[in-house]
Amino acid sequence: MERFTDEELVERCRAAEGPAAREPFLNALFQRYNTRVGSWCYHITGDVNSAVDLAQEVFVKAFQSIHSFRGGSKFTTWLYSIARNHCLDELRSRKRRVEEVADFPEEIADWGVERADSAIERRESSELMKQLIRESLDETETKVMTLHYVHELPLDSVNRMLKLTNESGAKAYIVSARRKLKRAHELWKSRNKRIKAGT
Amino acid sequence: MANRNISEAEVLQTALGPGRDCPDVEELESLASGATSQTGLAEHVKSCSYCQTELHLLQTFHAGAATKEERRTVELLQKRSKEILRQAAPAGKREPWWKALFTMPSMAQASLAMALVLVVAGTVLHFGTSTLPSSLNQTNGTGPEVLRSGSFAVISPSGDLREAPKQIQWEKVPNAVRYQVRLLEVDQNELWKTEATDDHIDLPASVRSRIVPAKTLFCEIVALDSSGGKVADTGLVRFRLLLKG
Numbered sequence: 238m239e240r241f242t243d244e245e246l247v248e249r250c251r252a253a254e255g256p257a258a259r260e261p262f263l264n265a266l267f268q269r270y271n272t273r274v275g276s277w278c279y280h281i282t283g284d285v286n287s288a289v290d291l292a293q294e295v296f297v298k299a300f301q302s303i304h305s306f307r308g309g310s311k312f313t314t315w316l317y318s319i320a321r322n323h324c325l326d327e328l329r330s331r332k333r334r335v336e337e338v339a340d341f342p343e344e345i346a347d348w349g350v351e352r353a354d355s356a357i358e359r360r361e362s363s364e365l366m367k368q369l370i371r372e373s374l375d376e377t378e379t380k381v382m383t384l385h386y387v388h389e390l391p392l393d394s395v396n397r398m399l400k401l402t403n404e405s406g407a408k409a410y411i412v413s414a415r416r417k418l419k420r421a422h423e424l425w426k427s428r429n430k431r432i433k434a435g436t
Numbered sequence: 437m438a439n440r441n442i443s444e445a446e447v448l449q450t451a452l453g454p455g456r457d458c459p460d461v462e463e464l465e466s467l468a469s470g471a472t473s474q475t476g477l478a479e480h481v482k483s484c485s486y487c488q489t490e491l492h493l494l495q496t497f498h499a500g501a502a503t504k505e506e507r508r509t510v511e512l513l514q515k516r517s518k519e520i521l522r523q524a525a526p527a528g529k530r531e532p533w534w535k536a537l538f539t540m541p542s543m544a545q546a547s548l549a550m551a552l553v554l555v556v557a558g559t560v561l562h563f564g565t566s567t568l569p570s571s572l573n574q575t576n577g578t579g580p581e582v583l584r585s586g587s588f589a590v591i592s593p594s595g596d597l598r599e600a601p602k603q604i605q606w607e608k609v610p611n612a613v614r615y616q617v618r619l620l621e622v623d624q625n626e627l628w629k630t631e632a633t634d635d636h637i638d639l640p641a642s643v644r645s646r647i648v649p650a651k652t653l654f655c656e657i658v659a660l661d662s663s664g665g666k667v668a669d670t671g672l673v674r675f676r677l678l679l680k681g
Contacts, residue, residue, distance in 0.1 A: 256525035263524055267517055275513040276506035277497045288509045293516050300524030302624040310462040317497045318461055318622055322651060329648075344444055359446065366451035370485065379452075383489040386448040387649070398496060 238265040243312035250303060263300050270313070271296075274320050280397045281324040281390070291327060295320045329389055345415055346422040365425070366418070373421040378414040381407050454486050454650040456596065456678055464490055486650075588668050590655060593675040600647045600677055604655055605636040612659035612667045619643065620654045620672065627653070652676045 241249070243266065250262035274295050279288040299319050306315050345366075370379060380399060384390045385407065390398065395407035403409060457480050459467070467477055468491060481487040501507045588609050593601040604617060617637055619628040628643045639647075647653060654672040661667050 259525075260521050263521055264517065267520060271513050271517070272500045272510045273497055275510040276499075276501040279501075279503075279506045279509040280496060285505055285509050285512065289512045289516065292509070292513045293520055296520045297523045298625060300520070305622075305624050311465060313498070314462050314465045317465075317494060320497065321461075321493065322621060326646075329646075346444075359450070362447045363450035366447050370451060376488070379485040380489045380492060382448065383452045383485055386445060387453045387486065387489075398493065 238262075241265070243269070244308055247303060247306055247312060248308075263303075266300075266312070267296060270316055273313075274316070277317075277320055278324060281328065281394050283393050283397060291324060292320075295323050298323060325388055325390075328391070328394070345418045346426075365422075369418050369421040369425065373417040374414050377401075378410050378417070381410040382414050385411060449649075452485060454678060455484070458484060458487055458490075458650070460652070461490070461494065464494060468494065588657075588659065588670055590657060590670045590673040593655065594673050596676050596678050598678055600644050601639060601675070602644070603636050603638045604657070606657045606670060608635045609659040609668050611661055613662045614660050616658040616660060618656045620656065622652050622654075647677055649677050 238246070238261065246262045246265050250259045250266075253259045253262065271292070275288065275292045278291040278295065279285065282288045282291060295316075299316055306312065370382070374382070377399065381395055381401075384395045384398060385392065392407040392411075395401070399407070401407055401410070459477055459481070463477065464481070464487065467474070467481060481491065501510050588607045591605040591607065593604065606615070609615075613633070615632045615635075617628075617630050617632055618626055620626055627646055628639075630637060652674060653676070654674055656670055656672050658669045659667040
């Protein structure tokens, strides 16, 4: 089995008739990638038993839909997509996000909740935020913010994903990032005021 | 206070989230491994915080088990290999019957001949429709029959979207009395399944909340006749949410 590429194993699996004939090829793929999937799931959950459950679900999902793997991409990329989507969906379903919003009560800026429905104003606010992030935050702060706010990873998952070793971990980076963004936004506002006053 | 926090979270999510130029995971992998050298793509990834984070996640996946807990996880997962393979067994049942037929070399020629006979018979039947009941001669009134190829189009959603879709809309199919609608993930996991009698259906809030940025999804509509038989289908139509608002 070692001489076959991943894609060759998938093809042989598809061509095999019956579960018994497919098993050696699926097993070969499992042996190759159980380390990557298992440790990725541990990064997400932080708990060995739930990581094993999650990794099992990822493999079952992948093997049950192996007929949908397109030969144009690498098998590892496809497997990674399944693991990523499954784990992030699992986290979202736990609804931890609402609890953690309360950890950062101080706003970065008053975005104006009464205008939240305006698509144009929301887009402008996001563009401004993008610019402030680019100008104010370092690489680690940006990654922490992205993992927490976009992928909705809880702070302990962010710590493990980024291997943060400082005492307060991701929370400290978020507090620092939010402080920097608040300061940058205030500077931008006063600059804007001066420009408007000057015209 | 809660409303403001939600609004700020939206702003952060959009600012830090994927944009139109952000590559999918396959392109990112190609770039990371040096298999592609598109300068424009490389420049974008270098300067995009979302892509940098995605790259980090991908590299973490490939790094393998480093800590004691990760190794323990892998050890326990290894012990479940038999169970995983047992649960994975139904994969073979999904293979379409026509594919199985063509993998048997001795049957391939016979199957081709049969297919030719069916095409000829179908052509004869179609051009000799003067004796058929008029209801079977109907078109949809807008032009050529939709069903000639056995497929029809999803009008929306498809491709890259700036807003999460509120409904799915498709071409009406003659002789169809209802439509089976499915939303699927990349790995064919079914997110939602329902039926409709019109040419569109609203997406419930619980389904819309699962349409998140950068996640590729598929919709598939199957048109059914009064006896539940398939009249036509759309195949899998891909869409992906890019930006909110």
